Amino acid sequence: MIWFILLFPLLGVLINGFFGYRLGKRVVGIVGPAAVGLAFLAACGMFLGVIQSPHAVVNTLYSWITVGDFDVSLSLRADPLSSLMTLVVSGVGFLIHVYSVGYMAEDERFIRFFTQLNLFAFSMLLLVLAGNFLIMFVGWELVGLCSYLLIGFWFEREAPADAGKKAFLVTRIGDFGFALGVMLIFATFGTLDFDQVFERAPELLDGTIATAITLLLFTGAVGKSAQIPLYVWLPDAMEGPTPVSALIHAATMVTAGVYMVARTHVLFELAPLSMGVVAWIGVVTAFFAATMALVQNDLKRILAYSTISQLGYMFMGVGVGAYAAGIFHLTTHAFFKALLFLSAGSVMHALSGELNIQKMGGLKDKIRWTYWTFLAGALALSGFPFFSGFFSKDEILWKAYQNAGFWLWLVGIVTAFMTAFYSFRAVFVPFWGQSRLDKKIAHHVHESPRVMIVPLVLLAVLAFLGGYMGLPHFLGGSAVEGFLSPVFAAEEGTHAVEVGAHTAGVGLEVAFLGISVVVALAGIGLAYFMYVARPTVPVALARGLGPLYILLSNKYYIDELYMAVLVNPLKGLAGWLARVFDARGIDGLVNGLAAFFGWSGQTTRQVQTGSVRHYALSILLGVVVMVGYFVLR
Amino acid sequence: MELALFVVLAVIAVIAAAGVVVSKKAATSALFLLLNFCTLAGLYILLNAQFIAVAQVIIYAGAIVVLFLFVVMLLSPDKEEGKDRKPYTRIFAVFLAVLMLVEVGYVLFTGVLGGTTGQYTPEKIAEVGNVQAIGQVLFTDFLLPFELASVLLLVGIVGAVVLAKREL
Amino acid sequence: MVPSSYYLILSAVLFTIGVIGVLVRRNAIVILMCIEMMLNAVNLTFITFSRYLNSLDGQVFVFLVMTVAAAEVAVGLAIVVSIFRLKETTDVDEINLMKW
Numbered sequence: 070m071i072w073f074i075l076l077f078p079l080l081g082v083l084i085n086g087f088f089g090y091r092l093g094k095r096v097v098g099i100v101g102p103a104a105v106g107l108a109f110l111a112a113c114g115m116f117l118g119v120i121q122s123p124h125a126v127v128n129t130l131y132s133w134i135t136v137g138d139f140d141v142s143l144s145l146r147a148d149p150l151s152s153l154m155t156l157v158v159s160g161v162g163f164l165i166h167v168y169s170v171g172y173m174a175e176d177e178r179f180i181r182f183f184t185q186l187n188l189f190a191f192s193m194l195l196l197v198l199a200g201n202f203l204i205m206f207v208g209w210e211l212v213g214l215c216s217y218l219l220i221g222f223w224f225e226r227e228a229p230a231d232a233g234k235k236a237f238l239v240t241r242i243g244d245f246g247f248a249l250g251v252m253l254i255f256a257t258f259g260t261l262d263f264d265q266v267f268e269r270a271p272e273l274l275d276g277t278i279a280t281a282i283t284l285l286l287f288t289g290a291v292g293k294s295a296q297i298p299l300y301v302w303l304p305d306a307m308e309g310p311t312p313v314s315a316l317i318h319a320a321t322m323v324t325a326g327v328y329m330v331a332r333t334h335v336l337f338e339l340a341p342l343s344m345g346v347v348a349w350i351g352v353v354t355a356f357f358a359a360t361m362a363l364v365q366n367d368l369k370r371i372l373a374y375s376t377i378s379q380l381g382y383m384f385m386g387v388g389v390g391a392y393a394a395g396i397f398h399l400t401t402h403a404f405f406k407a408l409l410f411l412s413a414g415s416v417m418h419a420l421s422g423e424l425n426i427q428k429m430g431g432l433k434d435k436i437r438w439t440y441w442t443f444l445a446g447a448l449a450l451s452g453f454p455f456f457s458g459f460f461s462k463d464e465i466l467w468k469a470y471q472n473a474g475f476w477l478w479l480v481g482i483v484t485a486f487m488t489a490f491y492s493f494r495a496v497f498v499p500f501w502g503q504s505r506l507d508k509k510i511a512h513h514v515h516e517s518p519r520v521m522i523v524p525l526v527l528l529a530v531l532a533f534l535g536g537y538m539g540l541p542h543f544l545g546g547s548a549v550e551g552f553l554s555p556v557f558a559a560e561e562g563t564h565a566v567e568v569g570a571h572t573a574g575v576g577l578e579v580a581f582l583g584i585s586v587v588v589a590l591a592g593i594g595l596a597y598f599m600y601v602a603r604p605t606v607p608v609a610l611a612r613g614l615g616p617l618y619i620l621l622s623n624k625y626y627i628d629e630l631y632m633a634v635l636v637n638p639l640k641g642l643a644g645w646l647a648r649v650f651d652a653r654g655i656d657g658l659v660n661g662l663a664a665f666f667g668w669s670g671q672t673t674r675q676v677q678t679g680s681v682r683h684y685a686l687s688i689l690l691g692v693v694v695m696v697g698y699f700v701l702r
Numbered sequence: 703m704e705l706a707l708f709v710v711l712a713v714i715a716v717i718a719a720a721g722v723v724v725s726k727k728a729a730t731s732a733l734f735l736l737l738n739f740c741t742l743a744g745l746y747i748l749l750n751a752q753f754i755a756v757a758q759v760i761i762y763a764g765a766i767v768v769l770f771l772f773v774v775m776l777l778s779p780d781k782e783e784g785k786d787r788k789p790y791t792r793i794f795a796v797f798l799a800v801l802m803l804v805e806v807g808y809v810l811f812t813g814v815l816g817g818t819t820g821q822y823t824p825e826k827i828a829e830v831g832n833v834q835a836i837g838q839v840l841f842t843d844f845l846l847p848f849e850l851a852s853v854l855l856l857v858g859i860v861g862a863v864v865l866a867k868r869e870l
Numbered sequence: 871m872v873p874s875s876y877y878l879i880l881s882a883v884l885f886t887i888g889v890i891g892v893l894v895r896r897n898a899i900v901i902l903m904c905i906e907m908m909l910n911a912v913n914l915t916f917i918t919f920s921r922y923l924n925s926l927d928g929q930v931f932v933f934l935v936m937t938v939a940a941a942e943v944a945v946g947l948a949i950v951v952s953i954f955r956l957k958e959t960t961d962v963d964e965i966n967l968m969k970w
Contacts, residue, residue: 675970677970678966678969678970679965679966679967679968679969680966680969681962681965682791682893682896682962682963683791685892686794686795686798686893689795689802689893690798693801693802693805696805696809697801700805700808700809704871704872705872708872708876708877712880716883719888719907720887722891722900722907723887723894723895728897731903735903735906735907738884738910739910742910742913742914745877745914745917746914749877749917749918750921751920751921751929753929754913754917754929754933758913758936761940762906762910762936762939765940766940769944769947770899770943770947773899774899776951777899791893792893795894796890796894799886799890799893800886803882806882806885810875810878810879810882811875819923819924819925820923820924820925820927822924822925823924824921836926839926839927839930840930840933843927843930844930844934847930847934848934851937854937854941855937855941858942861944861948862944862945862948863948864948865948865949865951865952866951866952868955
């Protein structure tokens, strides 16, 4: 049963890839989403199976590599965590596939798009279903490949091509660390199977090795999930088509890092230093990215920085031991961020490609479905009460306070304020107020077709209702937490936290809940004040805070810094290696060898004097030498 | 008696050989060669190889030297050799040859040579005569080489004729 | 009786003189003559051993060597004649077409 989850997208890739051009756009537009939709049904089947027997079931297809001591098989793991992830990936993925049928309808490379999108679905599902580190790594690399292909989908233009390369190279740095971590695991444990590694971890790992392994694995997460310092590729990745941004860079691929940390939590618990690193990098990234989102004018880039920020929250969650909370936020984030991106895509579609929010305005009456779904997403993102984001973000903040202390929580709550603010900036500026649209575009503003609107509505419903999976304790307890408990609470260790939740008191939890609500409303209110009530305020503020504003809107010049410190020196080194070491050194060696043979040939040919007497002389010489040898022996 | 004869013949042979090498004119070399062959024939007789001695005179002195003289007369009767362009090769050649002589001398005097003694003592040979003795051995043990030698001669004749023709 | 080593030394000397002649002289015909001299020296060795080992094999060998020498001289001189026709000289140093 579990194999069908992978089989359907794989079939989609093969059919669309090999026969797509013969089948035509219409058929491909059905096969593509259907592949993921069927995978979703299979995932539901797996979910039902997991509910019945929550223990991990490892399904091995065959023994893939057996070399000496190295034994890896193609095995998939069915447990609550992978079940939840597959539901999210295939469910949201399906909706995005359907949306893409409408969004990419005009594009000539429609068929290739669906092939690559199906390949991505397959890879991501492989990643979350993996039963050992190597299969997970294969999935990890494949999603990186698909990300590159899909970001650079419109590769005739320079910006997407560069963005694809940037994404691949930056995540490569992380992937290198991840690979080293996997190798270190193999060196320590002699196996890569999850069950075996997690069982033997407590006895085999002392603090140093555990810290080394987990930090290396975390660098992979930093790259893939765009945390500091490897986040720079994600904003550029917005050059890709909007469904790609929604699926890969919001809902699924970037969450792979979070999933990985949750999956290997046994190892992380043995390395408290790494956990701290994860949590602090998460929260600092959340804060940092939110500050940049405040001043962006490109709608998709606002959402990109928002994604980086929310991923920071997820890492904060898993970094303090609240794995269920982190995964819960991952799920709700998938819903509302995909929703926001798809709505943004709908806006782009309506405005023939315009993305600058300063050139929009007053759209809420013109594209009403898009507006309402976008609003739903923004409410979820800000943590407005009763929407899904409220429950999941609050859970993380609460657990952070409980397990890690005040400062972590404080940074988190300030970031929440900024999140609410920029989310509603993105609502008010494009949709409310006077129209600042370009005249030509203003005539063509139209609502998107039904094939795009229906997924938006479904996602909006999920964004609203999804939160009820994870209610706080005093309201009945988190269903997600309960569901995932076989994965996260099955061992000893520092898991007294789950129990400790009850002892900290219901009152405090309600108080924190209240603070979160106040903060969210304050953010929304401030945005309303600045962008609807007094529209002159933002401009004055920008001028008043001049240098700070420039710093923020240029993204703290981090990209330029990386270029100067890392990229250009490396390019210089590569150039030197190519010109000097390769051209002169290695080529010199090879050519020199050939030249040596040429020279020796030239020298040796002088023996051929053509004179018979010289030849006779050499014969005599040979005779003398030989006779002499035998005589003297 | 035998020793005196040997010494005389040997000295003449060596001088003749030197003469072959040293003479300026080719014809003179041919004549010295003739002298060398004849002294060798004498030495063969001293060694109780009478048939071979006669064969030497007939074949070598009588046919081969005559052939040499024919060709010398035909091609370059009076021309002398010019100067050598690289004299040091000559010196090196002489040195090497002397070195070889020294080696052979060394081998001779350390007595590393041996051989199985056969049964054809001079007395036994004298019973039937040298020619008959050789004939007996030649046509029984050495029949195959004998036949091959005749084929070789045929080949030589054909080759010489073909090579020397003006047109094939 | 004369010791065998005397004959052998004589043979070696004659051979060496022949070798010197081959390497030093430039006239092709004289070179051939010196080759004949070398062959004769070897013949002397054969006969010597035939005598001192009481065997007739040496004499038979000499007989065959003479045969071969005769054929070889004939062919060699034919070659010299045909080269002379081409190059108008018997100097071996002039025959160096195989020079690199």
